[in-house]
Amino acid sequence: MPNVLSSVALTVFSAAITSVNAQAPASVVTLKTISAGVAAFNMAWAGTPDDFKRHLEVCASSAVNWCDTRARIVRGAAAATPEETARATQCQEATLRAGGGPAASNLIAPCNAYRSGDAPAPGQPRPDPNVTRTPAAYQEKLDKLRETVERIIERDGVRVIAFQEVRSTAVIKIVLGKFAETFDVCDAKHSAFQTLGFAWDRSLTSKPGQCVTEAALAIKDPPHDPAAFHRVRPGLALTLNVNDQPVTLMNLHLKASCASVNNSNERFPGRLLTDVTEACEVLNRQVPILENWIESVWAKTPRLILLGDFNRRIDDELAMAPKPSEVRADGTDPASPNKVGPDGKVSTRYLWPEISDGSPNLYQVPLSTTDGDCAGFTGLDHIVISDALRALNPGVIPSRKVAVAAVPNQRIETSDHCPRIAILKF
Numbered sequence: 001m002p003n004v005l006s007s008v009a010l011t012v013f014s015a016a017i018t019s020v021n022a023q024a025p026a027s028v029v030t031l032k033t034i035s036a037g038v039a040a041f042n043m044a045w046a047g048t049p050d051d052f053k054r055h056l057e058v059c060a061s062s063a064v065n066w067c068d069t070r071a072r073i074v075r076g077a078a079a080a081t082p083e084e085t086a087r088a089t090q091c092q093e094a095t096l097r098a099g100g101g102p103a104a105s106n107l108i109a110p111c112n113a114y115r116s117g118d119a120p121a122p123g124q125p126r127p128d129p130n131v132t133r134t135p136a137a138y139q140e141k142l143d144k145l146r147e148t149v150e151r152i153i154e155r156d157g158v159r160v161i162a163f164q165e166v167r168s169t170a171v172i173k174i175v176l177g178k179f180a181e182t183f184d185v186c187d188a189k190h191s192a193f194q195t196l197g198f199a200w201d202r203s204l205t206s207k208p209g210q211c212v213t214e215a216a217l218a219i220k221d222p223p224h225d226p227a228a229f230h231r232v233r234p235g236l237a238l239t240l241n242v243n244d245q246p247v248t249l250m251n252l253h254l255k256a257s258c259a260s261v262n263n264s265n266e267r268f269p270g271r272l273l274t275d276v277t278e279a280c281e282v283l284n285r286q287v288p289i290l291e292n293w294i295e296s297v298w299a300k301t302p303r304l305i306l307l308g309d310f311n312r313r314i315d316d317e318l319a320m321a322p323k324p325s326e327v328r329a330d331g332t333d334p335a336s337p338n339k340v341g342p343d344g345k346v347s348t349r350y351l352w353p354e355i356s357d358g359s360p361n362l363y364q365v366p367l368s369t370t371d372g373d374c375a376g377f378t379g380l381d382h383i384v385i386s387d388a389l390r391a392l393n394p395g396v397i398p399s400r401k402v403a404v405a406a407v408p409n410q411r412i413e414t415s416d417h418c419p420r421i422a423i424l425k426f
Contacts, residue, residue, distance in 0.1 A: 033392060033425040034243045036204055037158035040307040040381050042253070042417035043145055045113040047167035047193065048174065052109070052138040058098045059111035059129070066111050066129045067091035075267065102229040106192040107167075114138070117410030127411075137411035144414040146177040147405035152419050153179050156402065159201040160240070161419075162251040164233070164309045166197045186211035188236035188251070190218060196236040196251045196308070205240035212237045214250075216289045219344070221255070221282050232282060235290070237297060242426040247389075248301040250294070252308035255283040259380060260313045261320065261350065272349040274329050283312070283351075285344040291355050298360045303426070304386035306362070309417065310351075313379040317352040318364055327353045335359065361387040365399045365422045373403035374418035381420040389424065398423040 047055075059066050071080035071088035080088070099105030116127050152158040166172060169185045176183050176199055186209070187197040200209055214235030221232045236251040257279035262270040271277060273284045298304050327334040329347040335357040338346045348354045356362035365383040383399065399422040404414040 032243065034204075035157075035423060035425050036160065036201075036242070037152070037156055037421055037423050038160045038162070038249065038305060038307065038383065039152055039156075039158045039419045039421045040162045040164070040251075040309070040383060041149070041152075041419040042164040042309045042381065042415060043171075043175070044165055044413070044415040044417065045109045045193070046142070046145060046163075046165060046171050046175070046415075047109060048170050049135065049139065049142070051167050051171070051193075052135065055109045055111075055113070056133070056135070058095065058105075058108055059133075061098050063094045064091070064098050064111065067094065068112055069095055069110065070112075103191070106230065109167075109193050114141075114412045115416070117406060117413040132411040134411070140407070140410060141412045141414055142171075142174060144405040144407070144410070145175045148402070148414065148419065149175045150177045150179065151405070152402055152421060153201075156421055157423065158419075158421060159204045160238070160249060161199045162236075162238075162249060162307045163197040163199070164251070164253040164417075165194050167193055167195070169197060172197045172199055184209055186236070186238065188213040188234045189215070190231075190234050192231060192233075194233055194253070196233060196253055198236065198238045198249070198251060200238065200240060204242060206244065207241040210239045212239075214289075214293050217254075217286055217293070219282065219285050219289075222278050223281055223285060223344070224278075232286070235293060237293075239301060245303060245426070246301045247303040247305065247426060248297050249305045249307060250297060252290075252306060252310055254286055254290070254309070254311045255279055256311045258283045259311055260316060262316055263313075273351060274347065274349050281345065284346060284348065287348045287351065287354060288338050288340050288344075288346050291338065294355055295359060298386060302360070302386060302388040304360065305389065305424075306384040307382065307420070309380055310382050311380055312351050314352040314382060314384075315364060315366070315379060317350045320350075322350055322353060324353070326350075333357075356384075363387065363390045365397050367400060368396050368398050369400040374401040375403065377417055381417060383420060383422045385424065389426075392425045 069088060069092045071085045073080045096105050099108050114133055116132050169187045172185045173180045183199045184202045185199045188195045218231040218234040220228050221230050222228055232255050233253040237248055239246055239248045258271050260270045271280050273280055324333050325331045327350050329349055334354045340346055362384050401418045401420050404418055406414050
């Protein structure tokens with residue numbers, strides 16, 4: 001298996017049309033396939049310059065002054081101190097007032113959203129946000145996002161991009177740069193800043209793309225707080241007509257902080273989806289909604305692609321290969337109907353074998369190269385295809401992660417994720 005996808009190989013894979021049996025007799029039907037790159041890219045709280053201006057108005061105000069709304073828990077402790085909880089509560093109240101209330105505040109990036117590209121040395125204070133989080137620094141982030149997106153389209157043959165952590169189609173058009181006029185875009189309708197979007201080369205499809213928001217995935221977070229007004233991200237499906245057949249891409253950004261089933265890191269321990277932690281309880285509630293969505297889309301469009309930020313290491317779950325009787329706490333077969341409790345929870349422990357249970361059979365596209373210079377999260381961004389597409393893509397599917405564009409001492413990092421790319425035949 002090669003370590004690098006050569007430019008020659010990518011050129012071949014992203015060719016518009018590949019004929020099969022070109023020399024076959026006239027009586028034999030000639031098959032054709034279309035190869036195109038698809039990508040998933042979490043752009044880390046990407047909004048327009050006006051969105052960032054509103055972020056500054058709230059966070060740099062004297063009442064908020066970049067305070068952290070989350071109560072910090074000292075490593076090794078089970079909960080925050082009363083003093084720290086009181087501080088966080090005061091910060092939450094000040095931020096809500098400055099933001100114009102719950103609904104308006106949901107549409108503003110939080111004050112800790114934008115990190116410096118270079119972490120401070122151990123023991124050194126964090127950079128002053130009034131110096132690092134400026135309109136010029138944010139424009140640099142957008143410029144590097146645009147450079148990254150233009151590069152994967154032009155160099156890597158990507159023709160469909162599933163974006164996570166975007167505010168709207170307006171910022172997607174910005175980062176498309178010189179391809180903004182040849183790509184169509186859509187976004188998921190949502191009540192918070194972080195939503196999902198698609199961009200696709202309109203010449204790839206013989207019919208206009210159709211986008212549908214899966215609002216049911218946007219469940220309340222935290223689930224037990226009657227006063228909670230925040231909801232996690234919805235889903236977004238895009239149906240294109242590629243090579244005279246429909247294909248549906250399902251864009252995901254699931255609940256974070258319940259990422260690994262076998263991690264040994266004490267700060268981020270391995271967890272089953274039935275663990276009694278807030279993050280896992282939210283992700284658990286998303287499981288039956290996600291499974292029903294997948295099955296309903298697959299019934300209409302067998303050529304199916306799931307991609308995005310799963311916030312779960314489904315590759316580890318695949319490698320573990322739990323027995324069917326181990327997938328759910330109640331021992332029932334994951335191919336059988338999942339019993340949803342009155343609180344929305346299920347007995348599912350492992351995400352991957354639950355959603356790839358035979359209806360449909362799903363295939364994880366593995367990386368065919370190392371991550372290279374990619375410094376973003378690993379194991380969270382995935383591209384998954386149905387067996388109908390796997391039949392068209394036997395053997396190794398070219399797939400890799402691409403480092404984001406950046407400059408030394410960048411005051412706001414481009415993203416903490418890297419684009420994940422796969423070249424697929426349709």
